[in-house]
Amino acid sequence: MKQETNEASPAWLTTTVQKYCDLKKLPEAEAEEAFLANCQAAAARGLCLRQMRAERKGMGRVRVPLREYIEGIAARAGVLVAPFFEAYGVAQPPPPDEASARGLARLARMIGMNEEEVIAGIRLGFDPSWTEPMASLGRDETLQVDALRTGTGRGVSAAATAAIAAAQAVFQEPEI
Amino acid sequence: MSALPPIPDYSDEACLRGLQRGDPAVIEYFVKTAAPRLQGFFKRWKTLSADADDLTMMCIEKVLDKADTCRGNLWPWILSIAARLAASWFRALPPHQSMEGEDLERIAAWQALRTSKSYEPDPKAEPPPEILGRLGQHLAALTERQREALELRFSTSPLRPYEEIGVLLSIPTGTARKRVFDAVEFLRNAFESEDSQ
Numbered sequence: 259m260k261q262e263t264n265e266a267s268p269a270w271l272t273t274t275v276q277k278y279c280d281l282k283k284l285p286e287a288e289a290e291e292a293f294l295a296n297c298q299a300a301a302a303r304g305l306c307l308r309q310m311r312a313e314r315k316g317m318g319r320v321r322v323p324l325r326e327y328i329e330g331i332a333a334r335a336g337v338l339v340a341p342f343f344e345a346y347g348v349a350q351p352p353p354p355d356e357a358s359a360r361g362l363a364r365l366a367r368m369i370g371m372n373e374e375e376v377i378a379g380i381r382l383g384f385d386p387s388w389t390e391p392m393a394s395l396g397r398d399e400t401l402q403v404d405a406l407r408t409g410t411g412r413g414v415s416a417a418a419t420a421a422i423a424a425a426q427a428v429f430q431e432p433e434i
Numbered sequence: 435m436s437a438l439p440p441i442p443d444y445s446d447e448a449c450l451r452g453l454q455r456g457d458p459a460v461i462e463y464f465v466k467t468a469a470p471r472l473q474g475f476f477k478r479w480k481t482l483s484a485d486a487d488d489l490t491m492m493c494i495e496k497v498l499d500k501a502d503t504c505r506g507n508l509w510p511w512i513l514s515i516a517a518r519l520a521a522s523w524f525r526a527l528p529p530h531q532s533m534e535g536e537d538l539e540r541i542a543a544w545q546a547l548r549t550s551k552s553y554e555p556d557p558k559a560e561p562p563p564e565i566l567g568r569l570g571q572h573l574a575a576l577t578e579r580q581r582e583a584l585e586l587r588f589s590t591s592p593l594r595p596y597e598e599i600g601v602l603l604s605i606p607t608g609t610a611r612k613r614v615f616d617a618v619e620f621l622r623n624a625f626e627s628e629d630s631q
Contacts, residue, residue: 298462
């Protein structure tokens with residue numbers, strides 16, 4: 259076949275578009291059944307996320323530990339939360355360790371929660387009696403806001419600080 | 435040969451609509467056809483090869499999660515998601531790790547093409563994931579006819595002749611040439627305009 263030259267397309271662009279076209283080509287090797295089953299499960303999770311996000315819109319903020327909040331959203335949306343916890347590395351029992359906090363924060367972000375809500379939810383997981391600074395309006399408000407944001411401050415355990423830092427790191431990642 | 439279902443079972447548009455509706459049959463079809471492609475896409479980078487399965491699953495989850503936000507043009511949109519996931523994975527490499535030398539060389543080869551005035555593509559060159567993500571966004575802005583002609587042109591090596599594209603699309607050769615030309619011009623201008631900002 260004679261090679262034609264498209265004068266308008268420089269080599270870098272031709273190469274780049276060709277890589278996109280490669281993505282659309284079916285590979286010759288068949289995917290393994292187990293892998294496809296995992297991908298179907300991922301697709302099902304994607305659908306459930308949509309439902310959970312929609313459910314959350316009508317629910318707003320509730321003062322409960324993050325894990326319970328997500329479980330509540332899932333229950334209201336009529337979806338199982340266990341596949342998410344497994345896929346996102348959220349372990350039992352609460353309060354969350356670093357890996358679980360990271361998984362919960364990822365999930366929370368995907369259903370539309372912001373960083374402060376997530377941190378407050380994690381703190382409540384460690385100390386259910388903790389009062390959110392905005393609601394308390396106490397003398398130590400500045401200190402508590404700082405504690406909410408950074409995980410440091412009066413009465414915050416090392417485990418809670420580590421969990422909060424792990425959750426905050428999730429929000430530093432670009433959203434995809 | 436592959437036992438995967440044939441591609442034209444659902445058009446991209448029908449597939450997207452089915453994903454947006456949450457149609458189980460479409461989702462099953464989509465996963466069967468998209469998973470091996472995405473797996474191959476991630477495996478092209480040696481650095482990502484071991485995590486290609488996880489990245490594929492993350493991408494599929496994201497596609498289903500965000501299908502409502504896709505306004506037509508399914509595959510360019512999927513490309514932009516996959517490319518952003520790959521870029522994010524590269525960025526998250528621990529400090530003691532780095533991108534595999536082979537991947538670095540291929541990206542360097544692409545960057546050398548980018549700064550040259552060459553019209554001879556280098557099959558070993560690999561665009562950085564950020565570039566592929568941008569390409570996905572720009573492709574979505576093309577008309578369906580332009581993208582169709584562009585894909586036919588660039589999906590073979592050597593490039594598919596315009597005569598053949600014309601036959602495949604039942605259009606005159608000159609029209610095929612014009613559609614590809616317009617698409618390439620649009621993409622080139624889009625990249626160059628972004629680069630100059």
